[in-house]
Amino acid sequence: MFTFISFTEVVGAIFISFAVALTLQWIGLVWLMRLMPARQVESLEKVAGPGAQRKLSELSVVRRERKNAA
Secondary structure (H helix, E strand, C coil): CHHHHHHHHHHHHHHHHHHHHHHHHHHHHHHHHHHCCCCCCCCHHHHHCCCHHHHHHHCCCCCCCCCCCC
């Protein structure tokens, strides 16, 4: 009986420490994202130049065929 209680205490401590670590990591990531400045989306003309819209319209998407699993 004593070994079962000891085992339960160790497993409980592991799960609680795991939950605390994940919670602290989540809080840290949330605050880090709040500290980062938001970038404004620049227009395509400013970034790539005046002919970018024409070049973008010339691009085409070619779909890949599915590979057989066998």
